[in-house]
Amino acid sequence: MILKEYEALLEAYSRAGGDRGILASREVGSLLIHENKVLGANRVEGLRLETEEFASGVRVRFLVEKGVRIEHPVHLCFGLLPQEGLQEIIMQVKMEEGSKVSVIAHCIFPNAVRVIHRMDAELEIGPGAEFNYQETHYHGELGGIEVIPKAKIRIAEKGVWRSSLSIVQGLVGKLDYDFEASCEEKAVAELLVKAYGKKDDELKVWERIHLNGRESRGLAKSRLVLIDRARGEVRGETYGNAPLARGHVDCLEIVNGEEAIARAIPIVEVRDRLAKVTHEAAIGSLDKKQIQTLMARGLEESEAIDVIVSGILRG
Amino acid sequence: MNINGKAVLDGLDLHVGRGEIHGLLGVNGTGKTTLANLIMGLISADEGRIVFEGQDITQLSISQRAKLGITLAWQEPARFEGLTVRNYLQLNGRADPEELEKTLHLVGLSPEEYLGRFVDSTLSGGERKRIELAAVMAMRPKLAILDEPDSGIDMISLPYIMQGVAEMVKGGSSVLLITHNESSVEIADRVSVICAGRIIQSGPPKEVCQWFKQNCQVCPAPNVPREEFRR
Numbered sequence: 328m329i330l331k332e333y334e335a336l337l338e339a340y341s342r343a344g345g346d347r348g349i350l351a352s353r354e355v356g357s358l359l360i361h362e363n364k365v366l367g368a369n370r371v372e373g374l375r376l377e378t379e380e381f382a383s384g385v386r387v388r389f390l391v392e393k394g395v396r397i398e399h400p401v402h403l404c405f406g407l408l409p410q411e412g413l414q415e416i417i418m419q420v421k422m423e424e425g426s427k428v429s430v431i432a433h434c435i436f437p438n439a440v441r442v443i444h445r446m447d448a449e450l451e452i453g454p455g456a457e458f459n460y461q462e463t464h465y466h467g468e469l470g471g472i473e474v475i476p477k478a479k480i481r482i483a484e485k486g487v488w489r490s491s492l493s494i495v496q497g498l499v500g501k502l503d504y505d506f507e508a509s510c511e512e513k514a515v516a517e518l519l520v521k522a523y524g525k526k527d528d529e530l531k532v533w534e535r536i537h538l539n540g541r542e543s544r545g546l547a548k549s550r551l552v553l554i555d556r557a558r559g560e561v562r563g564e565t566y567g568n569a570p571l572a573r574g575h576v577d578c579l580e581i582v583n584g585e586e587a588i589a590r591a592i593p594i595v596e597v598r599d600r601l602a603k604v605t606h607e608a609a610i611g612s613l614d615k616k617q618i619q620t621l622m623a624r625g626l627e628e629s630e631a632i633d634v635i636v637s638g639i640l641r642g
Numbered sequence: 643m644n645i646n647g648k649a650v651l652d653g654l655d656l657h658v659g660r661g662e663i664h665g666l667l668g669v670n671g672t673g674k675t676t677l678a679n680l681i682m683g684l685i686s687a688d689e690g691r692i693v694f695e696g697q698d699i700t701q702l703s704i705s706q707r708a709k710l711g712i713t714l715a716w717q718e719p720a721r722f723e724g725l726t727v728r729n730y731l732q733l734n735g736r737a738d739p740e741e742l743e744k745t746l747h748l749v750g751l752s753p754e755e756y757l758g759r760f761v762d763s764t765l766s767g768g769e770r771k772r773i774e775l776a777a778v779m780a781m782r783p784k785l786a787i788l789d790e791p792d793s794g795i796d797m798i799s800l801p802y803i804m805q806g807v808a809e810m811v812k813g814g815s816s817v818l819l820i821t822h823n824e825s826s827v828e829i830a831d832r833v834s835v836i837c838a839g840r841i842i843q844s845g846p847p848k849e850v851c852q853w854f855k856q857n858c859q860v861c862p863a864p865n866v867p868r869e870e871f872r873r
Contacts, residue, residue, distance in 0.1 A: 550723075579723075617720045619684055622704035623713050624781060625734040634733070638724030 333359070333366040336406045339435045343465035343496065349402055356401035360385050362414055373397060374428070384415030384445075391456070393423035401428055406435035407442055410471070418448040422456035422486070432462040439472035439500065448478040452486035452514075460490040466497030470526060473501040480506065482514040484540060491519040495640050499528040499557075506533070512540035512569075521550045521640045524557030524587070535564040538572035538602065545574040552636050553580065553587035564594040567602030576606035581613055581639060583632065650676045651687070651839040658785065658818050663811055665827025665847060666820045667854050668836035669861070674820045675717060677836070678789045681818070682714040683707045694785065708734075711784030715791060719774040721762045728757040730777055737780035745776045748809050750802030768799035775806045779813070786810055787818045792826045804829060824851040 336359065337347050350357050350367070356374045359367040363385055365378045373395030377388040391397060407414045422428070436442050452458050466472055474494070482488050488508055499522055508516035518534045530553075536545035547563040565574035580589035593606040613635055621631035651673050658664040668674045679685045681692055683704040692700050699707055722730065731742050743753040749772040759765065761773060771791060778786050791803045807817055808829060819830060827833045833850040835843040835858060843853055 614720065616716070617722060619682075619704055620716065620720045621733060623682055623708050624777065625705060625708040625713075627705050634725065635722065638722050641724035 332361045332364065332408070335408055336361050336366065336404065336435065339406060339408060339437050339465070340404055340433055342437075343433070343435060345404075345433055350404060352399075355399045356397065357403070358387065358401075359404045360387075360406070360414075360416070362407050362409075362412055371397060371399075371401075373426070374401065383413045384417065386417045386419075388419045388421075390421045391423060391426040391428050393453075394425045395423075396427040397429075401430045403430060403432040404435065405432065405444070405446075407444065408435075408438055409442075410438050410440035410469075411442060413443045414445070416444075416446045416448075418446060418450075420448065420450040420458070422450075422452045422458050424453040424483075425455045426453065427457040429459040430461070432460070434462060434464045434474075436472050437465060437467040437497070438469070439467060440469055442472045443475065444472065445475040446477065448476075448480075450478060450480040450488070452480065452482040452488050454483040455485045456483070457487040458489070460488075462490070462492045464492075464494040464496070464499075466494065466500065468497055470498030470500045470528065472498075473503070474499070475503045477505045478507070480508040480516065482508060482510045482516055484512040484514060486511070487515045489515075489517040489519075491521065493640070494522045498526060499524050499530055501528070502530045502532070504530075504532045504534075507535040507537075508545065509537040510540055510543035510545060510572075513542045514540055515544045517546045517548070519546075519548045519550075520561075522552075522559070523636070523640055524551060524553040524559055526555045526557065528553075528557040530557070530559040532559070532561045533564075534562070534576075535566075536574055537566045537568060538574050538604075539568050540572070541569045542571045542573075543569060544572070546577065547575070548577040549579070550639050551580045551589065552639060553582050553589055554584035556586040557584065558588045558590075560590040560592070561608075562592045562594070563606065563608075565596075565604045565606070567595075567597040567604040568599060570599050570601035572599065572602040572604075574602075574604040576604075576608070578606075578608040578610075579639065580608075580610045581636070582611060583613060583636070649839055651680065654690075654836070654840055656834060656841055658816050659831070660816055661811060661814065662832060663807065663817045663819055663830040665830035665833035665850075666818060666836055667822065667824060667827055667833055667850070667858075668820075669822055669858055672836045673839040674822075674836055675789055676839075678714055678787045678818070678820055681707075681785075681787055682712065684714075708781075712787070713778050713781050713783045713785075714787040715771075715774045715778045715789060717790040717793060719770050721765070721770065723760065723762050725761050726757065727759050727761055727773055730761045730773065731757075731780045733777070734781050736782055742780060745779050748779065748802075749773070749776045749806045750799070751776070768795040771795050772799055772802055772806075775803055779806060779810055782813060783810075783815050785816045785818065787820070789820045790822070791819070792821055792823055824854050827851065
């Protein structure tokens with residue numbers, strides 16, 4: 328049974344554009360979870376990966392040892408192939424001092440009619456450590472999925488956290504994203520969400536960055552494109568609490584449908600006279616000049632819109 | 643042509659010959675950009691006709707005009723998130739990779755450095771303008787309308803822009819070079835001066851530029867053509 332699920336998940340992963348060979352490589356750290364079952368795990372030197380299955384999901388402990396800089400990105404693959412189900416991933420991440428890793432997560436729910444995918448993560452990025460996290464979702468066209476990723480990230484001095492979440496393929500369904508990062512001295516937090524809302528998709532994005540340490544830096548960035556009846560709400564919050572802290576909230580929401588609705592709520596707060604936090608939010612239709620420029624190169628209007636939207640969601 | 647009840651272009655008659663660089667000179671607010679937008683189809687006129695290679699294109703869309711071989715380089719080109727210079731230059735699929743590199747070299751940009759960069763706000767104004775010109779060149783247009791390619795750019799970029807214009811004509815394009823700077827139209831075959839939406843002078847660059855200096859640059863009412871210039 329497990330072998331069958333393993334094959335089915337890999338097949339879905341390949342169809343979504345993933346490289347099966349990477350998940351099979353012994354040199355690449357990886358973890359493959361279907362529903363609440365761990366189908367495969369590959370540990371590489373310096374990476375401790377422990378898992379524990381429970382009724383509705385899997386608890387994952389992910390640790391990179393002190394000073395270890397993992398050469399190849401670690402691949403995580405989370406999926407649920409049946410039409411209904413719940414998958415909870417409870418993740419604890421610890422990056423020890425001076426360690427570095429890039430993680431590419433693939434979340435695959437191609438048949439979802441009534442599926443919930445929840446991730447609760449606690450992350451500790453040690454002094455001088457660096458964690459780059461890139462999560463891409465592959466959804467089907469039914470839209471019956473709720474994606475609820477929540478993370479609390481503590482970044483010690485000179486630590487770096489960079490994350491991006493991309494839900495561009497298929498219908499988003501419901502997204503309730505909530506990432507909160509706290510930065511100590513000279514630490515860096517960059518949060519990015521890119522999503523393409525269609526039909527009746529509902530997208531809620533909440534990015535919070537607390538710049539608690541001197542010279543810490545934060546960027547809360549979001550790119551949402553909404554068509555049909557999709558609704559999007561972005562709350563980007565950045566708090567400058569320490570001298571020379573620098574933060575920026577950058578929100579772009581494009582509405583290209585008669586009934587689509589976009590809302591942005593940027594909050595910038597400064598509690599230190601030497602801190603500085605800025606924000607920019609652009610909400611509305613596609614830029615006419617951009618469309619005309621591409622049409623003047625010979626593209627039809629619809630083709631021009633596709634190029635612009637693809638760029639926004641890629642960039 | 644009226645905008646908000648005011649005539650912006652009025653009785654304008656302009657002919658750009660095949661393989662010609664035609665300079666259009668005029669001070670600010672005389673209707674240069676309006677004319678560029680009108681030819682490209684971004685706006686439509688109340689009356690009059692635009693004819694391209696014998697075909698009336700007045701009612702055609704922007705895309706249809708572009709497919710006939712007309713294109714426009716904006717005075718302030720748009721910027722695009724997530725679109726690389728490579729993809730931007732290949733939008734119409736005419737330029738092969740070797741040609742792209744050559745085109746970038748012609749506008750003084752290194753392909754190694756620029757092809758992978760995004761056409762977004764990380765580019766300076768001069769870089770963006772040079773890439774716009776390269777994109778126009780890559781399209782191999784029959785008519786390139788260049789709206790103030792020389793404005794807002796540094797002295798290093800300017801010769802590359804002019805070199806790009808010359809190369810385009812060598813490649814068989816006609817160019818309508820719009821500017822308020824008479825030294826930029828020295829490379830033109832013919833120059834016309836626009837004032838208050840009318841062509842008030844036309845001829846060889848040397849004479850017309852001299853005339854422009856003597857009359858337009860010292861004109862007390864630059865947007866009102868003097869009676870003797872009305873035709």
